[in-house]
Amino acid sequence: MRKSLWFLFFIIGVFLCCLCQETYAESDNQIIRIDQTDYPVLYYSSPCIEGEAVWMLQARLKELGYDITPDGSFNLQTAKAVRLFQIAHGLKDTGMVTRPVWKELWQAEEGAPCITETQENKPPQVLIVIDVATRKLSVYENDNLTVTYPVAVGKSKTPTPLGEWKIVHKSLNWGNGFGTRWMGLNVPWGIYGIHGTDKPYSIGTYASHGCIRMFNRDVEKLYPTIPMFTTVKIVNKGRIFPDEFKPVKMKKGSSGQNVVYVQSRLKELGYIFDQADGRYGSMTEFAVKYFQAWNVLPVNGEMNEETYRALGMIK
Missing domain, CATH: 1.10.101.10 (PGBD-like superfamily/PGBD)
Incomplete structure (x- = not known):
């Protein structure tokens, strides 16, 4: 037993x-x-x-x-x-x-190809503006609004990058979550683009990992009208600046969303340079130095608390 x-x-x-x-x-x-x-x-x-x-x-x-x-x-x-x-x-x-x-x-190739066309045959200047607050994509030709589409943008944990970007890649029929068209942006810290979707119910919401989703029928209409190197301006309530901002020390060689905010603020104040593209290069450093000198600050071209405060980005 x-x-x-x-x-x-x-x-x-x-x-x-x-x-x-x-x-x-x-x-x-x-x-x-x-x-x-x-x-x-x-x-x-x-x-x-x-x-x-x-x-x-x-x-x-x-x-x-x-x-x-x-x-x-x-x-x-x-x-x-x-x-x-x-x-x-x-x-x-x-x-x-x-x-x-x-x-x-x-x-991608640096810069747009050289065009030597007469003024009469010159193609229209195209600009895309995406407002993450309204979840709308608007297309302008020679500063005139031509069409607006509803879009889905990034969730709070994976936001769509604000800034001024370029279309540097175009592709067809990737399928899956990317739908029937893809237009890639030159964001320096990740892979972001405007594309179709297999989740049409998400359009009009905060749903993506940072990309801009469109209905497939809409992105198919948009795709052939957008030349390579078209500027894409992504804003929040019309501005390239967040509702909440935490300053960090930055200098030449830095990159990221905070660089975009600094570049955008310098442009608002009239310190002219190219685009708010998230790259803290020589032009951004020069603009910061110029601002510091004009406001009697130590001139080093670096972003610190004193410079942020003078720019009005923090209190």
């Missing part, structure tokens, strides 16, 4: 051990999903990493001529295509997608 009980306990113990191991294995093999567009690190694993970031990578590789079918899963075929891309561009062939790989994928 005692032997029978011990044997029964042994069987129950083995069963519970197997059950625990199976449960642990299931929890250990959960699929990682990556949807953000801030140059996330992607690599082959088991199970495969999935998400919109993977789909975007695959669509771009396919567009460049690599033998790959976008499915949103970072499988062995994707890793192989990444390695081939890395070899072709002088990068270390790890099969892992890091920030340098993303940037190489999205490398």
Whole structure:
């Protein structure tokens, strides 16, 4: 009888051990999903990493001529295509997608092509203005409003970047969450663009990871009318400035949303330079130095508390 009980306990113990191991294995093999567009690190694993970031990578590789079918899963075929891309561009062939790989994928030509047309044949000057507060995209030709579309913009945790950007990439039929058209922006700290969607119910809301979503029918109308290097101005209630602002120290070489805010404020005050594009380069440094000198501040071209206060960005 005692032997029978011990044997029964042994069987129950083995069963519970197997059950625990199976449960642990299931929890250990959960699929990682990556949807953000801030140059996330992607690599082959088991199970495969999935998400919109993977789909975007695959669509771009396919567009460049690599033998790959976008499915949103970072499988062995994707890793192989990444390695081939890395070899072709002088990068270390790890099969892992890091920030340098993303940037190489999205490398665009500097500046717009030279046009030597007569004034009569000169194409209209096109400008896109997107207001995240109203979730509206407006198109202007020679300063005249021509059309307005409803859009979805970034959620509070993944906001659409305010600033003045350029269309540096155009593509067709990426599918999945990107719909039928894609127009990429030259935002320096992530991958953002204007695109269609497979979630039409999200239009008019704060729903994306920072991109601007449109109804497919609308983006298909817009796409052929927008030349490369068109300026896209993204504002909040008409301004390139947030409702709440926390200053940080910055200098030449910095980049990010706070740089945009400083550039925009300098432009408002009449310190003229190119665009509020989030890149703290020589022109931004010069504008800051000029402002500091004019306001009898220490002239170093760097953003500090005293300069923020003089600009009226903090109290």
